[in-house]
Amino acid sequence: MSDNPEMKPHGTSKEIVESVTDATSKAIDKLQEELHKDASESVTPVTKESTAATKESRKYNFFIRTVWTFVMISGFFITLASGHAWCIVLILGCQIATFKECIAVTSASGREKNLPLTKTLNWYLLFTTIYYLDGKSLFKFFQATFYEYPVLNFIVTNHKFICYCLYLMGFVLFVCSLRKGFLKFQFGSLCVTHMVLLLVVFQAHLIIKNVLNGLFWFLLPCGLVIVNDIFAYLCGITFGKTKLIEISPKKTLEGFLGAWFFTALASIILTRILSPYTYLTCPVEDLHTNFFSNLTCELNPVFLPQVYRLPPIFFDKVQINSITVKPIYFHALNLATFASLFAPFGGFFASGLKRTFKVKDFGHSIPGHGGITDRVDCQFIMGSFANLYYETFISEHRITVDTVLSTILMNLNDKQIIELIDILIRFLSKKGIISAKNFEKLADIFNVTKKSLTNHS
Template sequence: MAKKKNASKNKSNPNSKGTSSKEVKQQANQPVKAESKKYNFLIRTIWTFVMIAGFFATLASGHIYCILLITLCQVFAFKEIIAVTGASGSEKNLPLTKTLNWYFLVTILYYLDGKTLFIFFHDFLFDHPLLSSIVSHHKIICYFMYLLGIVFFVCTLRKGFLKFQFGSFCITHVVLLLIVFQAHLIIKNVISGLFWFLVPCGLVIINDIFAYLCGITFGRTRLIEISPKKTLEGFVGAWFFTAIGSIILTRLLLPFDYLKCPVQDINTNFFSNLTCDLNPVFLAQQYKLPPMVFDAFGLSIVTIRPIYFHVLNLATFASLFAPFGGFFASGLKRTFKVKDFGDSIPGHGGITDRIDCQFIMGSFTNLYFETFISENRITVETVISTILMNFDDKQILELMTSLATLLFKKGSIKENSFKKLTKLLTEVNK
C-alpha cells in the first residue's frame, strides 16, 4: 500500500523528482524562444535585402525619386517621434493637436523644399499665371501659413491642458528642426550630385557594421552609459575600417558620371547619357611631395584625385560624430520607455531606428560640400529660374532690352538685328 501511495504521489506530483514548476515552464519556453529568434532573424534578413534593393532601385530611377524617398523618410520619422514623445491629444479631448502637428510639418516642408524644386518645373509653373504668382510670392505665403498655424494653436488652448499643449508645440518644433531641416540639406546634396547622397549613407552603414563587429570581437570598455553595448574598441575600430571603406566605395563610384554630375534635368535616370563638366575634386591632380619622401622613396610628385582626401574627412565624421545621432535616439527611447520608434519595417522597428544617424551625417555633408567643394556655379537654367521667380513681365522685357543693347555694343549683334529686336521688344512692352 505504501508503494502504491508513493507511486500515485509521483504521478500526481511532477515536482517529486526535484524539478520545480518554474523550471518546467522555462524548459517548455526554450524551444518557443529559439523558434522566435530564428523567425525574427529571417524576417530581419529578408527586409534588409528588400531595403538594399529598394535603395539602389531608387538611385537608378533618378534624382526626383531620391528626393521623394527622403521626403517619405522624414514624414515617417516625424510621425514616429511625435507618437513616442507625446500623449495623444485625442485622449485629452484635444483633437486638433495632431492636426496642428501635421499642419506645421506641411508648412515647413513647403517653405524649405518648395523653392528648391520650383527651378525644375519652371516651364510648367510659369505657363499658368496663378501658379506663377504663387511661386513669385513663396516667402510671404509661407509666412502667413505659419502665422495661421500659430493662430489656430492659440485658439485651441484649454485651461487645465496648457502645459501639455505648449509641451507638444515645443516638441513639434524641435523635431522639425532635427528632422525636416536636416532632411532639406540632404535633398540639396541630391541636387548637387547623387555621389554626395550615396557616399554619406554608405559610410554610416559601414561604420555601423564594423562598430558591431569590432565590439563583439574585442570590445571591453563601455563607451557611453546610455548604450551599454557600445564599446570604445568598437568605436575606434569602426573608424579605421570606415576610412578604408570610404576609399573603396569612392573607387567603385568614380566611373559613373550619373552620380557625380549635379542635377540638370529632373527626369534624368541611370540609363540617361548624363555628362557634365566635373567638379575638380573628381579630376586627377599632381601633388609635390616633401624632400623627406623623395629621399626615402625616390618620389617627388604623386597624382591623385582630391576626392579621396575629402571622403576620408567624411569617414572621420561618420565614425566620430554621426553615431551620436543614434545615441541621442537611444536616449530618447529610454526616456519614454520604448524599444523601437515604430514597426514600419518588419524586424527593424521604425524608419527612425534605421536613419537616426543619417540626418546628422547628411547635414554635415552639405555644410562640408558648400564650404570646401562647391564651385557655386551659375548656369543658364538657374539664372532663368531666378528671373522668372523674381521679375514680372515688364521687368523681364526691360532686362532683354538691356542685354540686347550690351551685346550690340560688344559687337555680338549686328545693327540691323539690334534695331529689329529693339523695335519688337518696345511693341511687346506697350
C-alpha cells in the first residue's frame, strides 16, 4: 500500500480494487458466456457421416424420451390406484429430489467441498421443515395411537414448540459453522436453502393437503399443467410468432394463449371423466384406502348438479330459462385459467435459474427428460394455488351453525351465552334485521334473565 501518510491510503486504493474486481468479473463473465456459446454452436464441419450420426442420436433420444414418458405415466397411475398414502410418498420423494437438485445446481462452486456442515445443515433443515409441515397434516390419521402413549401425545400437542426448537438448533449449528473466507458462500447457501424450502417444500405440503382433500384435487391440477405444456409446445411450433418473455426466448404469445384454450377444453373433459369416481372426489379418512376399498362420503355440493336461472335475454334467444350443471365445471375452468396464465411462470423461474448457473437441466435422473425438477417445476405453483382455491371456495370446513353451537356449548357458561346473544341481537338490529320495537322487547327479556341468573349464582 502507499507509504506516504498524507495520502489517505484507504479511499483511492479501495476504488482501484473495486474497479479491478468489477472489470475482471465482467471479463470472466464474458469469457464464460463466449465459451458457453461456443460449446453449444461449435461449428463442426458438416459431413454426411456427422448428419447421419446426429439423426441417429436424435432418433435414439426421442425413443428414450418416449419410453420414459410411458414409464412415468404408468408409474403415476399405479401410485394413484395404490392409495392416498402412496401418493403422499410420491410427493415426498419428488420434493426431496427437487430440493437436492436445486441445492446441487446453485452451490456447485468448488468451495462447498470443504464445508461438510453446509450439506448436513441443508438436509437437517429439509427434514425439520417436512416434519413440521406434513407432520401436522398426518397426525390426525394416527390419533388413536397418539392418545394411548403419553410421550407421543406430548409430541403431538407440542408439535409447534418442538419444531421451533429443532429449527433453532439448525440456526445455532449454522452460526457455529461460520468460517472466515467462506462467509459469503455460507450465508448465500443459507438463503438459497430457505428459498428452496419455501418454493418446493412448503408448496409440496399444500399438494399433500390436496391429496387429503380428495385425489381429484391432486389429479386435475397435475393433468391441466401437463396438457398446457403439450399444447403450448404444439401451438407454439404451429402459430408461434411473438416472443413472450425474455428469460425463455423460445416461448411465444400465440403458444401461451393457444394452450389456454385447449387447457380450458381439457378441464371440462377431465372433470367429466374424473368426477363420477367417489374414490377421487371423497376426502380421505383412513390412509389405508386404495382404489378397491370403495371409498364413499357425503359429496361436496360442487359435485352435485345445481339449477342456475339464466338471465331473461337468454330466454328470448334460446327459449331456456335455466340450466342444470355441476358447479365443479366452473371451478375446473378457473383452475385451467391459472394453469395456463400463471403456472408457466414456475417454469420460466426454473429456466431463469438454469440460465444463471449455465446448466441445461437440473439433473439427469429421468433419461431423456433431465431432472425431476425439470418435469415438476410448474406443478408446485399449480398445486399450491389449487389448495388455496379449494380452502377458499370449495372446502366445506366452512363454519356452520352446528360447529359454532358445539364450540359454544362446550366452552361458554350460561352467563356468557346470554352475553353472546345480547351482542348478536345488537348487531342484527343495527343492520335493520330486527325492528327497533322488537329489539326493545328482547332487551327487556334478557335484562330480566340476566338479573335472575345473577341472583341464582
